[in-house]
Amino acid sequence: GAGIFKSLLIAAVALGWVAKDNPTYLTLATIPDAVFYFLPLLVTFTAARRLGVNIPLALGIVGLLVFPNFTTLIASGASVFGVTVPVVSYGTQVFPAILTVLLLWAVEHWVTKITPAPIRVFFVPLVCIIVVAPAMIFLLGPLGFWLGSLLTGAMLWLHATLGWVAVALLAGVLPFIISVGMHKAFIPPTVATIAATGRESFYNVSSLAHNISESGSSFAVAFRTKNPTLRATAISAGVSALFGITEPALYGVTLQNRRALIAVITGAVTAGAYLGLTNVASFVAVGPGLASISMFVDADNPWNLVNALVGAAIAWVVAFVVSLVLWRDSASTTLRVLAENAAVASDASVDTLTPDIAAEARVELRSPLTGRVIPLSHVDDAVFASASLGEGVAIVPSDGRVLAPAAGEIVSLLPSGHAIGLRTDEGIEVLVHVGIDTVKLAGEHFDAHVTQGDRVAAGDLLVTVDLDAVRAAGYDVTTPVVVL
Template sequence: MSTQESAKAILEHVGGAGNISNLHHCSTRLRFALVDDSQADEAALKQIPGVIRVVIGSTQTQVIVGGKVAEMYTAVEKLRGGVAADTDAPAVRRPFSWKRLGGTVMDFVVSVFTPVIPAIAGAGIFKSLLVLASAVGWLDPATDNYKLLSTIPDAVFGFLPLLVAYTAAKKLDVNRPLALGLVGVLVFPAFSALVAQEGGVALFGAPVAVVNYNAQVFPAILAVLLLSVVEKFFTKITWGPIRTFFVPLMCLIIVAPATIFLLGPLGYWLGTLLTGAMTGLYDTLGWVAIMLMAGVLPLIISVGMHKAFIPPTIATVAATGKDPFYLVASLAHNLSEAGSSLAIALRTKSAGLRATAISGGVSALFGITEPALYGVTLQNRRALISVIAGSMTAGAYLGITQVAAFAVVSPGLASFSMFIDALDPWNFINAIIGLAIAVGVSFTVAVIIWRDDKSATVRAFGDTAAAAPAPIDGAVQLVSPLAGSVIPLSEVDDAVFSAGILGEGVAIRPTDGKVLAPIAGVVTALLDSKHAVGIRGDDGVEVLVHVGLDTVQLEGKPFTAHVAVDDRVVAGQLLIEADLAAITAAGYDTTTPVLVTNSADFSVAVLATGTVKAGDSLVSITQKEKELA
């Protein structure tokens, strides 16, 4: 399926263009804010080629698509009519909850800071390369060449308040040039000179706080938040012919002084507080804090909460020039994802998992962990164990050796110059050692503990050769998928079933059309006609539930499927709903065989007779003993 086709399917299964109130993306995810969350079809989204995982939260539906997110975003935007469509969807009043409030705050943080990261990351790496050039003697820091080149990354951090003002204004749908002009006062050279002069400066007797706003982010956010309220208020009450100049004038009169006297110093204090919290945690727990953070990062990233660490990390780097905590823990985690995935690619016999693991491992080497995380780690407990082992071991070493990062970018091979310290060459060397520990420990643990037959991913790929089942300890029971009357297979009016050609089992004459899963496992087959479903159990038992005889001729009309191929199900979960009256009216027998299709490997004993309810014990299955040659 092409990107265009996948984008069309994604748009359809989030409820269409009219259900999207806002759409943006980060490095691997499409982030939808939907008018009606219930219209998002999570199961259908997961089946779309190119979609790695779907996370539906209180205010966002996240569709993880990996490295091609920019292309997918562009395709979806083109199909839905572009970003202007953000404002077309009707507003929906939702009941207040603290969870929803937290989700709204997180959505705002992500929307404001994610677009700024590329500029900060590029500037940070640029600066680290200048340090490297100086260290090896290519550039002398005292020369004009070095000083001039240094102004390029320094300008990004110096005017960071303007970058944040732009993204915040875009998120809040505020006049962007006006937002830039208002926040620009804080970094305007004449204003900075007045504030910094001896004795400071006052406006009508009120002293202005002496604050350097370069590289600050929170003063800009608070200013734009107030601007949003003021602009909307005056736009609503102002006479149309004078609105063009009167609304901006009132915004300047109200918001600029409020920013200079209150919001600017408050934002600076908030940034200082967050920076202190990050450094305080590190100062209190030391290397243990980094070790623990690295260990829990797989779980934090899986729900998108890692974005909450962006503001304090940016504030820390802006204030101190480095980050000894979050980015260092990320180095340990990112490279552990790579080591684990590459080890599993080496060990697995599943072609599908091998391809996924190689792709995810290479992406993680370069700092993008979502393909490995969602494609391998979170689906397999043994993979997760190896990642946590590598992350915590490397995190402990990096913390003990006090490694720090000097650029806000996801750590990986391409961005490794972020650990260059002009004053301490060992910072870079210890970062390399930490990288080697992360890859080495996670790789070794994964090689030792990995087993294909314990992998949910291998079962989902349907690779039976790779996922050879472990012997059953004792008997496995199938529960009745339907309510009705049990009859022997020999009484089924179909020679294929009655002769046991498709496997041993039993049949049910149903009284209710709800078909439940007879065993826990993975859905391996679901025909377009939706009249039959196959499940491979965790112990290798393969079960087929065939609703009615010759009902394939009905082309799916009386059936509604509630699962899809590769879905994991539990015993008793609803699989299909069948309209028994419609099947009977069409002249077909509703008798439903329940078969163990690989019964050559198992002994099958029918437990139930007479009338059964859905969920009652139906069949007992035990492993056959291998005959000696």
């Protein structure tokens, strides 16, 4: 959001609507700038939540890195017991915060275990501050800054050495990089490069080629397939990719279908080569797409935006045409998966199913938890939200009793107790996943009442979970219920 807002301000300057020294522009520009300047705190929040660390404590410690008094002090030569504090500018940095939260996680868990309960409320944070804060300002902060600088230098070197070839190659392999989450490693050096040089010509440009190619390939699949479910998924994923969000297209369409993936790679490499050869640069750290295309506005070079638009058009058209030519509906996509309709209530429409399988797909599932039902797409996890594991819903629970949604056999129960797999008598497999990332709790706060292989009736108690304790540990208790 901040990136798109900043790119729109840049576009307003380039179009002559406002001057850079105009008070209105200067004031509005501070809004996105503040987001990037305090990026260490945003990263601290998400890292602490992922690791189950005390979030206010983590923010309080890492906040020192961007505290004005501290930054002014180290700039003038601060020291502790005669040891000089390294002079580092931590605004827009990512790795110092991540390393600090990792250390805090270890210290907090260890101190909590050895501290008597009556004094934990003040003793644990006190020890954490005493141990972690000095380690951060003398070691972890400078180390994280060095790691970020190293990655930034590596990206700049690769681009400087291979030029447009590097852009094309990265665009072509991004589907695989994104699918395992490794694209996030490119974000810190990209932010740092823009902060240091004002522009970035490698990752953002490659991402533009890839994102739009995902859209083109998905729309071609929607045009060619006879599967109504795949068509609906492909249209939705194609629109999302057009606006820079590629996970739905990757997990829902292209990675599952080799021909569609070939089209994506072809479009991405072709467009990446054009964008690299024309030296297109981005000026804002934001995911490239239709909504953020103004990130390529260059007041000194109008052709930069034109070439970005041409490259995006090449990506979409090439991917669309190749996918259109190569696509063949396989047996797995021609037939509706029975489970896709088994997740809906018994009064749901199955008109799109063929008559011989419609009867098999009519399975009624009870809600395994008391709570509020939300769409699966609202879950804060790309795998569940994209329905790559299957269709379903999610429940924001108000009670920690997990019940069997139907009669059947417990076919999987992880030792952590947070995920239960049930196969109904009709052969439908249902996954109840209590919370997001709760596997990291290693069974803490979960109590299983069944074992793998048990036979259960609808409504039988499967697991009890202390929801308050899970929330206190920093985890989202939203529970996806998915038909695999």
